[in-house]
Amino acid sequence: METALTIIFGLIIGSFLNVVIHRLPLGESVAFPPSHCPRCNAAIPFYFNIPLLSYVFLMGRCRACRGRISPQYPLVEGFCAFGFWLAVRHYGLTPQAAASAVFICLLIALAAIDSKHMILPDELTYSGAAFFFIYSFFNPEVGQLAALLGGLGGALFFAGLYYFYLKVRKIEGLGFGDIKMALFMGLFLGPRRLAVAVFLASLSGLLVGVFMIVFRKKNLRLALPFGPFLSLGSFVSLFWGDAVLDWIGSLWLLT
Ligand SMILES: [Zn+2]
Known part of the structure; x- marks a missing residue:
């Protein structure tokens, strides 16, 4: 139960990290507007915004323009969930696990942004x-x-x-x-x-x-x-x- 919740929480935070990774280097707000396809700008309805699963269902393509969605999205979500799981397994449900989760989020976002844009914001x-x-x-x-x-x-x-x-x-x-x-x-x-x-x-x-x-x-x-x-x-x-x-x-x- 604890494990399942940790992984789900990691996937949700991972999907927010994807927004940060995409928007921060462009100087866009990370809070608004809600998720949209970077190619055709079509809004992504909440029921297609489920981490990992929707990528598999839509076979890595946007529902509106059929353009390919970067594998960065499922990778970041998967890594985040894996990291959170390791943190809880290592430290239990403690402040140290929470701090490790923050650390892991920073590592993932910086790695993704640096490999795309050669900057560490x-x-x-x-x-x-x-x-x-x-x-x-x-x-x-x-x-x-x-x-x-x-x-x-x-x-x-x-x-x-x-x-x-x-x-x-x-x-x-x-x-x-x-x-x-x-x-x-x-x-x-x-x-x-x-x-x-x-x-x-x-x-x-x-x-x-x-x-x-x-x-x-x-x-x-x-x-x-x-x-x-x-x-x-x-x-x-x-x-x-x-x-x-x-x-x-x-x-x-x-x-
Ligand atoms: Zn699209």
Whole structure:
């Protein structure tokens, strides 16, 4: 029962995230007007606005213009529901699970917007930093000092990388948004799990980058947005970061 409600709640929030992802970069209001097809503008009646199910029923097409609906919509809803389920499974119905759900929503929205528009909107990164700064006073997993250390350390680390690329390699290897994103990631994850998140993000970014160069003959200068990888790394590290660190520690002891 708890599981079913969590998943349904995740799907509903995911469908709101889709609206944010679509409208925030265009400067449109996320509250009004109600959902409409991005191609033909036809309003989507509430009974066709059921997350995931309506996508399956309509076979990924708009009811009015038969235009294809981006698979982003069911993916975001599915990921959100999965994340909420993991949060409740991990923390039970606690404030920590709710804070994790907020964190997951930010990660999903930032990953989707960054891969489409190559930006990480301030509205999301600054709200995240403010929210998780306040939450750091109540976080039972990460102490206040550790949260500040994680947030400021992460932001400084990415600022350092940013200027290194700019000065030494004369390219904009990272965006300013990545610095702001690392700030709220560190505030919630703390320094240990932030390090795991950044490591996983770099590793997965590198793998995808190499894959693109080898199989699609793309130039690495055609910069990949880093936000989706930071999101993925943070998502994994939120739940399994400590396990990864323990595992690395046990390898260290064996040698
Ligand atoms: Zn349409």
